Amino acid sequence: LSPALWLNPAAGPLYVQLRKRLESGIDSGFLAPDTPLPPEREIAALTDTSRVTVRKAIADLVGKGIVVQKQGSGSYIAPRQSRVQQSLSRLTSFTEDMARRGLTTESRWLERGLFLPTPEEVMALGLAAQDRVARLERVRTIDGQPMAIERASLSTAILPDPTSVERSLYATLTARGHRPVRAVQRISAANLGKRDAELLHVAMGAAGLRIERISYLASGAVVEFTRSLYRGDAYDFAAELQIGP
Ligand code: 16G
Numbered sequence: 001l002s003p004a005l006w007l008n009p010a011a012g013p014l015y016v017q018l019r020k021r022l023e024s025g026i027d028s029g030f031l032a033p034d035t036p037l038p039p040e041r042e043i044a045a046l047t048d049t050s051r052v053t054v055r056k057a058i059a060d061l062v063g064k065g066i067v068v069q070k071q072g073s074g075s076y077i078a079p080r081q082s083r084v085q086q087s088l089s090r091l092t093s094f095t096e097d098m099a100r101r102g103l104t105t106e107s108r109w110l111e112r113g114l115f116l117p118t119p120e121e122v123m124a125l126g127l128a129a130q131d132r133v134a135r136l137e138r139v140r141t142i143d144g145q146p147m148a149i150e151r152a153s154l155s156t157a158i159l160p161d162p163t164s165v166e167r168s169l170y171a172t173l174t175a176r177g178h179r180p181v182r183a184v185q186r187i188s189a190a191n192l193g194k195r196d197a198e199l200l201h202v203a204m205g206a207a208g209l210r211i212e213r214i215s216y217l218a219s220g221a222v223v224e225f226t227r228s229l230y231r232g233d234a235y236d237f238a239a240e241l242q243i244g245p
Contacts, residue, residue: 007047014049015056021047022057026066026077029102037067037075065236084142088239091183091215093170094140094150103142105167110149110199111137112162121153124214124225131155134162136169139199146200147234152226173223180215180223187211187237190229200231207232 007017022043025031037043040054047054058075061067065085068078086097098105117125117133127133137151152169158178159165165172173179190210197204209230215223 007049015053015060018043018047018049018053018057019060022061023066027102031077033077034079035077036073037077039074083234083236084147085236085238088185088237091180093168094148095168096170098142106141106144107138107167108141108146109136109138111135111151112165114156114162117153121225125153125155125222127155134159136162136165145234146231148228148230149196149199150226150228152224154224155222158221158223169224178217178223181218183213183215185211185213189232192229196229200229202231202233209235209237 007014007021011017022031022037026033031037037058038046040051040058043049043054044051058067062069062075065083066078067075069075084101095105113135114132115135117127117131121127121133121135122129122131125133134154134156135151136154137149139146140148140150154162159172159176170179188210190208191205192200192202192208194204196208197206200206200208209232211226211228211230213224213226213228215226217223
């Protein structure tokens with residue numbers, strides 16, 4: 001926020017412009033998570049807007065979960081661990097999604113190798129009875145916090161050596177020319193059992209989102225069959241809907 005960034009009354013509602021300016025300040029890290037937002041009057045003076053405009057912009061940010069209001073002590077940039085908004089309409093990878101938000105991710109591997117497939121994997125990947133399956137199970141973390149447990153299964157034709165995946169499965173697939181272009185995803189609610197709750201650092205029985213993704217190459221060949229369990233308290237999945245038949 002600097003006087004050089006004054007708003008342009010001809011470019012739409014001022015509070016929307018101001019909200020976007022504040023959002024980019026937060027995205028760029030200029031306004032850091034968990035720190036107080038500058039006082040209303042200061043923002044108003046810096047951007048040459050009224051306090052009503054500032055209040056409306058902040059209310060929008062509160063609505064989006066980007067700013068939180070603490071009783072008695074004003075507005076704060078939401079801490080990083082608040083809910084992650086994730087688009088349901090783009091085929092991206094965990095690493096890419098988080099990198100776009102400036103967050104660092106890590107994988108705690110639970111399983112990474114070739115295994116005898118389960119009947120479910122045989123069916124989803126169209127394997128033959130004697131085939132092995134490349135399986136990658138890991139806890140995915142954001143800034144050290146566990147967010148999801150993810151279990152990806154792939155045919156060995158797509159991924160012959162699962163240990164070649166160090167961080168991003170999609171980066172490995174892209175390098176091998178097997179980046180999926182389409183996916184079908186199914187989401188259902190789940191209460192976390194003991195093992196999963198422990199891995200995700202939440203109480204047993206806490207709400208989770210179970211997501212199944214089958215992704216495909218342009219040729220129609222299946223790339224991955226992935227079952228994930230996301231923390232219900234950490235994620236919002238959002239999709240844009242269009243009118244249609
Ligand atoms: C996402 C995908 C998962 C994919 C993974 C690759 C969902 C629900 N799942 O987590 O299917 O295998 O990204 O991530 O979105 P990576 O490239 O970071 O390893």
